Amino acid sequence: MEKWLIYCLSLSFLFGTCGQQTQQEAELLLDCELAERLYTEMGSQGSARSQHYLDSAIALCPTFAKGWREKGVPYLKRGDYATWMKHLNKAVELEPETYLDIRGWCKVKFLHDYEGGLADLQRYDTLIAGSPKMVGDFNIYTWMAFAKLGLQDSVAAMAYFDKTIDEAVAALGPEWVGNYDYLYRGILKLELKDYKGALADFDRQINHYEKLADGHYYKGLLLARLGKKEQANASLQRAKVLFNGEGYHAQDPYVEMPWQIYAEDISRALQ
Amino acid sequence: MNELTHLPYYPIITLWVYLTALAFPSFAQTLTDLQPRQGHEVGAIPYDPALDSPDFKCCNGVVQQYYAVDGGYRGGRKRLIQLLKTHPLSGQTLTVAKNGYITVRFIVNRDGQTGRFRVLQVDGNYETTSFPQPFVADIVAFVEELDDWRPGQHQGNTYDYYQYLTFKLTDGKVVDLLP
Incomplete structure (x- = not known):
């Protein structure tokens, strides 16, 4: 009982x-x-x-x-x-799987906290499967590249720019490469004096997004450096026309993006 | 204040405050945060007669944020970095090798003039902190002297707008300027 x-x-x-x-x-x-x-x-x-x-x-x-x-x-x-x-x-x-990439991206973009941002982005990359992973309008590897640039590691930055492009092509096709991906990789190649590689990327950029002034501007700088003055001038003039209203230029409402150009830059290059 | 005036060392405090104000005349108010106060939005800077010049014309209408208008410094951050490189600030190193960010927030009016300077300071762990006052005063003075701001434009109208500049410090030295 x-x-x-x-x-x-x-x-x-x-x-x-x-x-x-x-x-x-x-x-x-x-x-x-x-x-x-x-x-x-x-x-x-x-x-x-x-x-x-x-x-x-x-x-x-x-x-x-x-x-x-x-x-x-x-x-x-x-x-x-x-x-x-x-x-x-x-x-x-x-919710780390939702917000870790955002924290990493914001640290890199707004605060230039390259170490902290990179750590967040890399940790996020191990948490989430699949590709491409996008945050803040760019592939996560583009932000990692910017972080590495800030840490003055050009080799690692280049590897991340490559990964951004290769991943887009493999996962979705060449038309899905980001609007600025060839541009950024080309500029880094220009800085590293890989002129042949830079020119190829600037041509890919222009072919991909002809109305972006930046592609023409940096191609113009490169051609000038190679001593091809007439071609350089033509590219820079095209950049000027696009910048002044007929096209677009890489910009962000909140921050100055890496390698961002201004009207004064184009004018100075044309002098 | 009435209680303070009865203290025996009150005249000394008064003299110290006066000399500090003379030594660092451009020292703006340090804020601990930008929380909304008195119904204002995040980061609002209402007029403070103790800090702000009455000659600075602004704020007759909505004050926009810098990212909502086409404004900013002519030549952008790129030009500001060049100006900073040639300024004595870039050669200074604090005795305490500290990391962090010093942010000067202010208003650009429709004539491209600036006023209502306020300061926020955080360390490398994003905790509120204080850097040496004379150094912060030099930072504020650098920002106050900038004179090529574009008035804020949006859809054909001109606006006053809030702007900030952040000085990133590593090991007690200014290494970057944001945004």
């Missing part, structure tokens, strides 16, 4: 505990749904309202990684790195 009593009491305790756990889970689910709704309705990035909404969302649902990340974004864009990092670190802690 006592055995049955103990058995029944244990079952009651077990089901009671399970019942409590289910209720807690349900409350958490509701809180996280509310957090998601606050996120959707927070308004413009960086506004006081959006920050209040995100604070509430995170308070309701502390595992809301997307909220932690978004709260930090305007701080990075406006120069408060401590506040940004505090929030993004939390997002990375909660």
Whole structure:
């Protein structure tokens, strides 16, 4: 008799505990749904309202990684790195497979923290399978190349630029090579005095994206260095026309990108 | 302040503050963060009569962020780096070999003039810190002297805009300028 009593009491305790756990889970689910709704309705990035909404969302649902990340974004864009990092670190802690690449990319792009950014990107690369992996409008290997350039390791940078291009071609086909991939690799070859390789890449770049002024500009610089003045001038004139409205040039609203050109650069080259 | 004036060493403090202000006249306010205050957005810089010149015209309307307008320094970061290379700042090394970032945030008005300078400082681990005051004052002075900012343009309109420059330090020396 006592055995049955103990058995029944244990079952009651077990089901009671399970019942409590289910209720807690349900409350958490509701809180996280509310957090998601606050996120959707927070308004413009960086506004006081959006920050209040995100604070509430995170308070309701502390595992809301997307909220932690978004709260930090305007701080990075406006120069408060401590506040940004505090929030993004939390997002990375909660969901490394989602936010580690973002932290790495931002460290390289915004802060020129090449060692820290590279470490994040390399760790992310081991966590996630498949290719290509894109972050911040570029292949992850392009950012690794920029990091290596910042660390003054041209050999490693070149290897990453190669990987960016080779991976795109192998996975998706040559038309999927990024809009600036040949350009960046060509510029590095130019700096390393591989003029034949640089010229081939600039021609690939122009063939891939003729309206990008940068390809013509750097080809013009190279031709001038090789003593081919008329051809150099033609390339630089084409760069000028494209830069001044008929085409495009590599730029970013937040930072100066590596090897970015300005109107003054083209004018100086044409003198 | 009333409590402070009764302290015996209050005149000494006052004299020290006055001499510091004389020695470092361009020292902008150091902020610990850019959190929204009094309903303003992240990074807003309201007028502070203790710090800001009343002659700096701005902020009659929305103040944009630098990334939302076509503005910036003529010649870009590339030109700023060249200016920095020839400036005495680039030759200075702090006695404490510290890493970090010193950010000067300010406003560029519709005439391309600058004002409302504020400073943030973090170490290499992205924790708030303080670098030596005279050095920070030199950084601010460098930024204040820059005089070739483009007014912010967007869809045919001209705007005041928030801008910042960040000086990256490695081992106590300025090694880079962002963004």
